[in-house]
Structure formats: structure tokens, C-alpha cells
Ligand SMILES: [Ca+2]
């Protein structure tokens with residue numbers, strides 16, 4: 001099994017630990033922003049402007065997690081029934097152009113642009129921990145650097161480098177910039193950064209349940225957003241890592257790092273890159289045993305994640321969930337592009353393969369509106385509660401609604417191993 005390789009995600013904290021500082025948490029309190037990000041109004045129903053670039057994910061019930069004999073890792077077990085309300089979801093990962101609009105508007109400074117503060121760190125590490133060299137306590141982030149020879153897959157430090165100056169504007173560090181990358185996903189963003197963007201945009205991060213439900217695209221029993229065909233079979237379906245990870249990349253998909261969003265076909269809901277390209281932050285705290293706890297309580301309705309975090313591999317580090325895999329995933333290493341695959345990292349970690357997308361609550365497209373028409377007697381009368389434009393009707397059908405507003409998408413039913421279960 002590969003789980004042992006994948007169980008230890010590499011985090012900003014882990015790197016600081018490698019410097020001799022120990023595992024520390026430098027989350028929101030130590031990551032100040034010079035600008036206050038105001039919450040945008042969460043008004044409902046959402047207008048077409050507010051949902052531009054988003055698709056409606058209809059409410060449904062599904063089996064979350066996996067017990068796949070080959071692929072499922074312990075934290076994906078047991079599969080359990082989950083119900084989610086409908087929501088809007090960004091069609092793509094948040095791009096550099098989108099994130100730039102946020103920063104230009106707010107002056108927000110990301111976690112990676114702030115030097116680790118030793119005065120803060122030393123209060124969180126064991127007494128006597130030596131202070132790292134000042135040259136290392138600088139704004140920096142973790143960048144993938146392919147080793148020139150095979151390395152142990154248990155040591156992410158062999159392919160991640162702490163690169164001063166690396167941040168969302170400088171994906172490879174000093175001297176790099178965003179030329180030609182406007183439509184690539186933003187990277188080097190921490191969970192805190194993603195939260196700040198979401199608040200500014202009037203959106204929020206998806207729950208882990210929403211993310212998985214959306215990724216399944218109405219094919220609840222499938223391994224991947226596109227179905228069951230293997231990543232390396234047939235047509236190229238995602239920006240992943242080809243070759244022998246991490247030293248033997250073959251670049252068959254043409255993208256050594258990020259790819260422009262929409263480079264690959266969307267899933268059935270119209271969502272691009274739910275597999276691969278960059279990992280995507282979710283709202284939830286990560287616990288390895290979330291599913292085991294949840295499965296004991298019947299159908300989980302709109303689960304928001306556990307109240308606290310526990311990763312047995314790093315029990316002192318609180319973590320948030322990430323989903324979907326990245327350009328560094330392949331079947332020999334993480335297979336993170338499976339719809340059920342879970343990942344986690346500390347909220348102050350933003351690596352070169354980590355981004356996010358947002359969701360928002362609201363009404364479905366072509367939402368039912370009361371239409372009043374003048375009647376012969378001069379009064380206004382309701383024409384029909386479910387009156388919709390032909391375009392609205394078409395969109396709703398595309399999203400799995402019958403004309404009566406009821407779901408007819410397969411995602412509204414429970415499936416296991418391809419068989420429909422009783423509700
Ligand atoms: Ca690639």
C-alpha cells in the first residue's frame with residue numbers, strides 16, 4: 001500500500017522543523033495583513049453577476065469516502081452517506097488574475113510574503129530550541145525541485161526546497177514572475193490566504209463534503225471526476241505527473257508545473273481540474289478519523305468537518321483539508337486526483353502546488369421567481385411560481401433538475417459499487 005508514503009504531507013511547519021526550530025504553528029495570529037478584508041455581503045438569491053464563472057451543484061445525497069481495495073487509504077474509510085444542499089462552485093481554481101484583483105483591491109499580504117517571526121516561533125517550540133540562521137527566517141515558500149536521481153518517497157524534503165522570495169507573484173522565487181501565468185491557478189497561498197480571498201469575493205471555501213460531492217459529478221461510484229478510466233489511459237484528462245516520481249518526469253501533458261485552468265475537459269457539472277493541477281483548500285479541519293465518527297450517526301447532513309484537527313503523523317500540528325491532487329500526483333506516489341482522496345496541511349502552508357476554489361450559497365439558476373401579470377380587471381396576479389425563461393430551464397436541466405425543480409441527477413441517490421441503494 002502507498003499510504004505510508006503519502007501520510008506525511010510536507011508543510012511549512014515541517015520545513016521550519018528541519019531548520020531546527022521544531023514544529024510550530026504560525027497561523028492567522030502571526031500572519032497579519034496590512035489591510036482588513038471586509039466580508040462581502042452574502043445575499044441570497046445570488047445574482048448572475050455574483051455567480052459569474054460558477055456552476056450550480058444541485059443538492060444530493062451520496063456515499064462519501066471509499067473502501068476501494070486497491071486505492072482507499074485509512075482516512076477515506078468507511079464510506080458513509082452524506083447529504084449536501086445545493087451550492088454554487090467556481091468552475092476553475094482561483095487564477096493569478098483573480099487573486100491579483102483581490103490583492104490590488106485590499107493590499108492583502110500573503111503568509112509566504114511574511115518572514116517567520118522568531119519571537120513568535122520560540123514561544124511555540126520546546127525550550128532551548130536553537131534559533132535558525134537569520135538567512136532562513138525570511139519570506140519564503142516551498143518549491144518543487146526535481147532531484148536528479150531516485151530518492152526515498154518517505155522524504156518530501158528531497159523534492160521540496162525552501163526558496164526565499166517564493167510567493168504567489170514569484171512562483172519559483174526571486175527572478176520569477178507571473179508573465180504568461182494570468183490564467184494559471186494561484187499558488188503559494190495558505191488556508192488563511194484562501195479564506196481572506198473568499199471573504200472578499202463574497203464566497204467561502206467548500207466543505208470537504210461539498211468538494212467531494214461536486215468532484216464526483218453525479219457519478220457517485222466513480223474513482224475520478226471523469227469516471228473510472230485510469231489517469232494514464234486514453235486521452236489526457238488532467239495535469240498530473242508523468243514518469244517516475246519525483247526525478248523522472250516525462251512531461252507528456254506539456255505542463256511541468258501548473259497548467260492554465262480549463263486546459264482539460266470539465267466533469268459532468270462543468271468543473272475543471274477537480275483532479276490535478278493544484279491541490280484545493282477546503283474549509284474543514286482535518287482528522288484521520290472523521291469518517292469513522294460520522295458513520296456512526298446515520299446520514300450526515302451538510303457536515304462542516306470536525307471541531308478540531310488530528311493527524312497522527314504530526315499530532316501537534318492543526319491541519320485543514322485539501323483535495324484533488326496536483327501536477328505532482330501520479331499513481332506511483334499519491335493518486336491524490338481520486339475523488340475520495342484526502343490531503344491535509346497546516347493552515348499557514350502554501351506550496352507551489354497548492355491553490356483553491358470557492359463556493360457560495362444561493363438560489364439555483366433560473367430560480368423560481370414569482371411573476372405578477374396585469375389581469376383584465378387591472379389587478380396583478382401571480383402568473384406561476386415556477387416561471388422560468390427557456391434559458392433558465394435549459395440551464396437547470398443541464399444541472400440535473402427536472403422542470404418541476406426536483407433533482408433527477410444520479411448524484412441525488414445513494415450508490416455503492418455502482419448499485420443504487422435505498423434512501
Ligand atoms: Ca503535468
Ligand SMILES: [Ca+2]
Nearest residue numbers: 273276278324
Ligand atoms: Ca485542482
